[in-house]
Amino acid sequence: MKIFNTLSNKLEEFVPIHKGKVNMYICGPTVYNYIHIGNARPVIFFDTVRRYFEHKDYEVKFASNFTDVDDRIITKAIELEQKEIEISEKFISAFLKDVERVNSSTDYIKPKVTEYMDEIIAYIGMLIEKGYAYKVEGDVYFRVQHVKDYGVLSNRNVEDLISGSRVEINHKKENPLDFTLWKKTEVGIQFESPFGKGRPGWHTECVAMIDDIFKEEIDIHGGGSGLMFPHHENEIAQSQVLNGHKIARYWMHNGLLNIKGSKMSKSEGESILVKDLTIDANAFRLFTLSTQYRSPINFSDESLDVYSKEWDKIVRVYKQLFLKLDLEDMLEGTAKIDPDLLSIYKSFLQAMDNDFNTPNAITELQNLVKKANQLVRAKTEPNILLSALKVFNDFFDVLGLKIEIKPMEKENKEIYKLWIKARLEKDFDNADKYRNILQENGII
RNA sequence: GGUCCCGUAGCCAAGUGGCUAAGGCAAUGGACUGCAACUCCGUGAUCGCCGGUUCAAAUCCGGCCGGGACCUCCA
Incomplete structure (x- = not known):
């Protein structure tokens, strides 16, 4: 280091x-x-x-x-x-x-x-x-x-x-x-x-x-x-x-x-x-840590917006991972690391080991977001999704980022499953209904 | 006046001697998609200017231009 x-x-x-x-x-x-x-x-x-x-x-x-x-x-x-x-x-x-x-x-x-x-x-x-x-x-x-x-x-x-x-x-x-x-x-x-x-x-x-x-x-x-x-x-x-x-x-x-x-x-x-x-604390941290600490940062509302969007993107994929695992009752399961995830994790540590190079660490966080988005859509086995979630947690832990999310209650979980089922059956009236409920309940 | 730092694509920003100069935003082309949202793939820079050192420089040296900090309280 x-x-x-x-x-x-x-x-x-x-x-x-x-x-x-x-x-x-x-x-x-x-x-x-x-x-x-x-x-x-x-x-x-x-x-x-x-x-x-x-x-x-x-x-x-x-x-x-x-x-x-x-x-x-x-x-x-x-x-x-x-x-x-x-x-x-x-x-x-x-x-x-x-x-x-x-x-x-x-x-x-x-x-x-x-x-x-x-x-x-x-x-x-x-x-x-x-x-x-x-x-x-x-x-x-x-x-x-x-x-x-x-x-x-x-x-x-x-x-x-x-x-x-x-x-x-x-x-x-x-x-x-x-x-x-x-x-x-x-x-x-x-x-x-x-x-x-x-x-x-x-x-x-x-x-x-x-x-x-x-x-x-x-x-x-x-x-x-x-x-x-x-x-x-x-x-x-x-x-x-x-x-x-x-x-x-x-x-x-x-x-x-x-x-x-x-x-x-x-x-x-x-x-x-x-x-x-007024900006989210996580987004503000991303903004602050996106420049190497010894260099000056130029403040502008525009860059704040960029990191706000960035944070929203991180939250979206994290929640998807979380919900997917929750639906399969795999939040407490055994994680299985994927080679790409491992290399992202290693690069993150390497960046931090090099005089706390947080901009490069954040780049790895972005790589993780991309990888996780791919995994979520690719019908990946849950053990790997779980390891992606754990890598996120590690990165959040180091960078001081926080997402408040809890496992779903039984009721919401059922509705979520009904939503998925309705979509599969192309029953879009019901699908929209379930989606609305889930949105109202703050799940998605 | 003295000391020091910085200048990389439209914007933000890594890289500080050597494979095709990371990544993000914006823009643009495509894919996916019941709708909405999302997401993924592709496309751009020879690194302020000039000269030098070197087999090789964005990266080292000199000069110039531009911006900033410190010498006083300041994160």
């Missing part, structure tokens, strides 16, 4: 630190607003990564944080005359609803900054103690020049960063690249610390959380490519000097979602919120 590691900029064979286990951490949202569909991309993608590892029988420990202390939350709290916690709690539950809405698991470790204040303060304290950070007028900054290879992740060198800097010079800093670990604040929520009253900077929370949750270097750290610099770079810098490792063996970054040629951003309008999506 190969993963593209942003740290080395290469495709690397995945070797877990502990055999059979994967520890992964994904940077989560700052909870000051509803998430837009661009924010949903990492949610869906890394959920799929997790599902695939689990499909391969890895034991996955998955954590993703909530940044619930941030200037934007404070600003919003003041604006709405509410407490910060009311804002953050509201958007945490909204976020989790959205995660569910896109068929992603909410069963993971969810640390919050407010619950990790002690660890964060302790982490900053250690950085100061060892000389990697310094206090100035109630602020604490990290000394970037102490990190030899600052810039490894995002492929930048310190000189370029300084010369190209558009940042306003902050005279409190020893070096313009130094970043804030603790910020003295006058407005909004404040926390007590040995450095004074204020709030932590953004870059320490993830390191402190990972340190506490996993106690060691982890396998995968993921997030959107927008986080690579400076956030992930700064995480690495802190961990490098304090823990002697770069937090994770494999760093994975997803590309952005663009709308009308430029990125969808919370700060620049033109956002489509996940909660406002």
Whole structure:
């Protein structure tokens, strides 16, 4: 299994630190607003990564944080005359609803900054103690020049960063690249610390959380490519000097979602919120996973329509398989694999093994649809139909797709059989009648 | 100003040194069909442009054109 590691900029064979286990951490949202569909991309993608590892029988420990202390939350709290916690709690539950809405698991470790204040303060304290950070007028900054290879992740060198800097010079800093670990604040929520009253900077929370949750270097750290610099770079810098490792063996970054040629951003309008999506979650997942995760996706209503249709097609053939097996009471039977099905299944795994190539995996799903349509019409033996159904279930499991279908009740099953019989006997009046009943009962 | 990425048929999108450049949508021809819906089979690109390296390039190198990202909060 190969993963593209942003740290080395290469495709690397995945070797877990502990055999059979994967520890992964994904940077989560700052909870000051509803998430837009661009924010949903990492949610869906890394959920799929997790599902695939689990499909391969890895034991996955998955954590993703909530940044619930941030200037934007404070600003919003003041604006709405509410407490910060009311804002953050509201958007945490909204976020989790959205995660569910896109068929992603909410069963993971969810640390919050407010619950990790002690660890964060302790982490900053250690950085100061060892000389990697310094206090100035109630602020604490990290000394970037102490990190030899600052810039490894995002492929930048310190000189370029300084010369190209558009940042306003902050005279409190020893070096313009130094970043804030603790910020003295006058407005909004404040926390007590040995450095004074204020709030932590953004870059320490993830390191402190990972340190506490996993106690060691982890396998995968993921997030959107927008986080690579400076956030992930700064995480690495802190961990490098304090823990002697770069937090994770494999760093994975997803590309952005663009709308009308430029990125969808919370700060620049033109956002489509996940909660406002009218498209089926499965179709939306297909849309998201139809582009390799590192490439940008161009959003358009047209592509959404394409995947809606695609999903409908998948549902139709799946239901046909299911009903056919149900009629013959073969849903619990023994599956018999067909060579074509086997090769589709293998190609699917191959695609996923190659840096989670979900577009190619989806192509195999389409091949499966075609094959299943042929099997359904060819009076195939039920054992083979059953294996087709099982392959579908495996693919759905990995891609996070869901079809709600239950075995028919006895009554419907009888009507279904009558329908088939009437058609065979060319008794079309009755055939139409039975078909109507089945449609009304939601069977077909 | 600095750093970096991308440009494959009408649209979406794989492939990143080597058999005839996957797949989907749309279009079009055909098959199946009691009707409706569905479904299956066939048909299209020499890979932004120019030059170079190589026995061989969409894939590597250089230049140009076009689009985008990052350097500041951002998935």
